[in-house]
Amino acid sequence: METPNELKQIVQDKYSAIASGTEIGCCGPCGCTPNLSFADSYEGRDGYVPEADLALGCGIPTDAANIQEGDTVVDLGSGAGNDAFVARRLVGEHGKVIGVDFTPAMIRKAQNNASRLGYTNVEFVQGDIEALLLPTKTADVVVSNCVLNLVPDKKKAFTEMYRILKPGGRFTVSDIIVEGELPAEVRKVAELYAGCVSGAVAKEQYLGIMKEIGFVDVIVHKERNFLLPEAVLREYLSPAEITKFRATKTRILSMTVSGVRLA
16 A cells, blocks of 8 residues: 555656646546546636646636635635636736645646736745644635545645635635445445546545534535446456445545635
C-alpha cells in the first residue's frame, strides 16, 4: 500500500501528463471514455473557457456556491482554471479568485490561460490542500471539483478549508463518494475504469468530517449515480464476485455539497 507521499506523487505525475496532453482525464487522473466520465458540461455557463476544461470534474460547484460580486473565491485543485474562470465572472471586476493546485504543470497551464485572456483578478499558486499557503480568513467562498477524493487526509483538507474561510464564509465541493460497502475487488475495477474513485470514502464519513470540523448548514445539492458497465465488471470479476457486489446495493456517486463556517 502506498504512503500518503507516494499517493501524492502518483497524482502529481498523472496530472502532469494530463496537463501536457499525453494522457486524457475524466474526473481525476484516468483515461476512460469521455462519455462515460463523471464530468458535467459547462456549455452555456458565463465565464466558461473551453481551453481550460480538461474534463476533470464531477459536478459544477459554482452553480451552488452562491458567489457574490466582490467575493474572494479560492478554488482548490484548480487545474487549468475551468472553475476559477467561471467564478471570476461571478465575482466581477472587484472580486478575486485564487486557484490552488498541487501540480506545477497545471499551474503553468492555468497561468497561460489567464494571461492569454487578459485576466488580472485571477491568480494561480502551487500548494498542498492539506497545508495551504494562504492566510487565515482569506476567502468568502471555497470551491473544489473532484479533487478532495484524491487527497490522502481529508480531515486536514477540510480543516484547512475552514481556516482560510472568513466567518460566515461558505464552501461548495463536488466529489466522488461511496454509499454502502464497496468490496476491495470492485474498488480496484472502479479505479482502473475511472481513477477518481481511488480515494472515495463513504458518504456518511465524508459528511461527518465536515460537521466534526465545525461546518454548519451542510447541504447536499446534487447526487448522480455512476454505474460500472456490466462488460467492465465481467472483464475483471468472476460471476460470483459480480453477484456479491450487486447484492450489496453499493453506489458510487458524484455529490455536490456545501457548508458554512460560523465562528
